[in-house]
Amino acid sequence: MAGPERAEPPAPRYPLESVDRTLSLLRQLADRREVTLADVRVHLGVGQSTAHRLLAMLVYREFAVQDPGTRRYRPGPAFAELGRAADAALDLVGTARPVLAALAGETGETVHLGALVRTEVHYLDVLESASTLRVASRVGQTRPAHATSIGKAMLAALDADTVRTLYPGGRLPAETARTVTELDALLAELRRSRSRGYARNRGEVEPGVCSVGVAIAHPARGLLGGLSVATPEARWSAATEREHVAALRRAAAEILDGIP
Known part of the structure; x- marks a missing residue:
């Protein structure tokens, strides 16, 4: 019909x-x-x-x-795969929204929810900081994963061989002068991110913007997405980074608790 x-x-x-x-x-x-x-x-x-x-x-x-x-x-079956991907994104956004609101309130900074699509971060939801000087929303936009904290956190949830297949040429586009542009350097950064349990970005995708990100990885369903807190470099400090990472970890755990 x-x-x-x-x-x-x-x-x-x-x-x-x-x-x-x-x-x-x-x-x-x-x-x-x-x-x-x-x-x-x-x-x-x-x-x-x-x-x-x-x-x-x-x-x-x-x-x-x-x-x-x-x-x-x-x-065909690819239709069903697209449908499952769309449903998963909607489920993630719905589950994460109240957690995202609490995270934004706790940190006072802009918080993003994103998904990894090959080498790009697709931003699914955002809550902007109320501060006059703030990081703007990227919802509905994409950014290269290797230049963002949320993207590196999600890439770090993959094994090194999988990451290599995503970047067959070994060269990565530069967004700013601080962006990692060699695959080996990215893999080393991902190892550090895995070790500490979060990823950093200091002016690698936009000058003057710092962020930290964590992956949302389900034990049965695998990598679902990621979270980040972004702040102007003028407000960044090592103490702020530690506070934001702790808040991100709690938020990611709470989102995972809401996903069967």
Whole structure:
């Protein structure tokens, strides 16, 4: 059965037709749950060979499967993986929100919740400091994991071989003059982060910004995300760092207590 019609958002200024067709086809599969080659051809307004190639690629990447009897296409296992990832992110945000609020109140600084997507931190939620001089929200944005405390904390939750596969070239982009740009140096920093149980960032992603971060790692579900407290360098001190790390550890433990 077809799902409800969606209102079309404004198109981007420079659309990519091939990407648009693929995403439109994924939406069609999600809405109808089963499509034929002819359905796809009409839906996308393309020829049969183009529709067939698009479906073949989705089958190859496991976003679609084809019934050998009816020849119809249905959503594949990769669809379920995306759904589980989205549900996990929503569960994490919902569970973490009150903890994030308490953490922000305790530290008086900007606190972030994020998830690791390959080599990027995707910021899921934030509570900004009430101070006039504060670190701004990054919610909805991404930053390179190797330059942020929250990203390094999550990378440190992975083994060294896994981290190496994420950076096959061995060179890391520099965000500031303080950013680690060599994989070996990053691996050494991750070893230090594992040893002390948290990661640091002092002006590595933005000048004048310091932060500390911890991973949220579930014993059964693995790495779920990370937390960080960010402060302007003018307010940073070794004593402040210790206080923020203690607060982060309590917050991460409380979030994990709320996740089955």
